[in-house]
Amino acid sequence: METVMGNGNGQATSGGRAANAPHSDLVLPYGDQRNDGVVQVSFTLPVAAGPLAEEAARQTMKLMGLEDPQVAEATAIGEEFTFFVGYGKLTRAVELSKLRVAAPMWEELDQAAVNQLVQDTLGRPMVVVGAATGSDxxxxGLDAILNYKGFAGNRGLEAYSAFKVVNMGSQVPNEELVAKARELGADAILVSQVVTERNVHLANLTNLVELLEAEGLRDQVVLVVGGPRITHALAIELGYDAGFGPSTRPQDVASYLAQEVSRRMLN
Ligand code: B12
Known part of the structure; x- marks a missing residue:
């Protein structure tokens, strides 16, 4: 993860400059040449394949802000739908220095360093309780983070001596998760939310925070949520300590947990 700076409200910000664009703060997509703005898009229109559908596709690409739209491929899907691949040019650039990016604050540590930091901080393994909650x-995703075998060649939290992991599995009611966390004296609760249809995750995640507060446990645990549609900014907004999104590696979470528990001990 790139270097981040705290902004004083529990989030971190990064004004990051693309490593390969030292002279320009303005970036456009790269097609054939740097900053030519060329992108490829794909979409389906509910129009039968033919000249009308192709013109509708070009207009659709113009509405996306693409100049010089071209249909590269138009394939009929059944009688009334056409799938398109198109090319076009974006002319408006992103200004990197104006971006504010929320990310959890941690430095990447290797397994030995995580184990050492937790041992130095707590003198015992951190108790971590994880679950996919509600109807999920x-x-x-949760197993990828917790299970020994891990994810993409990166060992899960079970592989660290720093963590005692209890994986409660899926469709765990928030009440059961809170009861288990209390029973085990959990140091961290790791929640997975993958289904976000109709924002079902928002009510469920908020409910967990409310339950923990009602039980007087909220300040006792590091509360983390992860999933493909989860961002750190959303997690903070919902009352969590950190949020982890797509492609998270167990080492990211291990590094964060070790540093967060250490930070709390020092405060
Ligand atoms: C496998 C799968 C299923 C399997 C799940 C089996 C299982 N045991 O997990 C089954 C068939 C049961 C299933 C069911 C459903 N699914 Co499904 N499923 C998928 C699928 C194909 C892959 C998900 C997956 O395993 N990804 C791989 C993991 C490694 O990635 P990940 O979850 O993102 O996890 C990573 C990060 O997000 C993060 N992370 C995740 N959790 C956590 C937790 C913590 C604490 C941390 C730190 C990090 C973290 O770290 C992980 C590693 O990097 C996706 C589509 C897709 N290609 O993503 C749809 C998908 C997730 N499913 C979807 C849907 C809609 C459903 C159903 C509602 C379908 C239906 N109508 O019945 C049901 C819901 C069932 C339910 N009650 O939850 C939608 C969700 C849409 C949305 N945004 O809400 C998706 C996106 C498909 C789609 N395009 O519509 N599904």
Whole structure:
């Protein structure tokens, strides 16, 4: 993860400059040449394949802000739909120095350093309770973070001596999660939310925070949420300590947990 600076409200900001664009703060997509703005898009229109559908596709690309739109491929999908691949040019650039990016504050530590930091801080393993909560039946993401085998060649939290991991699995009611956290004296609660249809995750995540507050446990635990549509900014807004999104590696979470528990001990 790139270097981040605290902004004083529990988030971190980064004005990041693209490493490969030392002279320009303005970036456009790269097609054939740097900053030519060329992008490829794909979409389906509910129009039968033919000249009308192709013109509708070009107009659609113009509405996306693309100049010189071209249809590269138009494939009929059934009788009334056409799938398109198109090319076009973006002319408005992103100004990197104006971006504010929220990210959890931690430095990447290797497994030995995480184990050492937790040992130095607590003198015992951190107790970590994880669950996919509410109606959510997706376990792969949570398992990727917690299980020994981990994710993309990166070992899960079970592989660290720094963590005692309890994985409660999927569709765990918030009440059961809170009861288990209390029973085990959890140092951290790790929640997975993959289904976000109709914002079902928002009510469920808020409910967990309310339950923890009602039980007087909220300040006792590091509260983390992860999932493909989760951002750190959203997590903070909902009352969590950190949020982890797509492609998170167990080492990211391990590094964050070790540093967060250490930071709390020092405060
Ligand atoms: C496998 C799968 C299923 C399996 C799940 C099996 C299982 N045991 O997990 C089954 C078939 C059960 C399933 C069911 C459903 N699914 Co489904 N499913 C998927 C699928 C194909 C892959 C998900 C996955 O495993 N990804 C791989 C993992 C490694 O990635 P990840 O979850 O993002 O996890 C990473 C990060 O997000 C993060 N992370 C995740 N959790 C956590 C937690 C913590 C604490 C941390 C730190 C990090 C973290 O770290 C992980 C590693 O980097 C996705 C589509 C897709 N390609 O993503 C749809 C998808 C997630 N499913 C979807 C839907 C709608 C459903 C159903 C509602 C379908 C239906 N109508 O019945 C049901 C819901 C069931 C329920 N009650 O939850 C939608 C969700 C849309 C949305 N935004 O809400 C998706 C996106 C498909 C789609 N395009 O519509 N599904």
């Amino acid at each position: 039946a997706h376990t792969v």
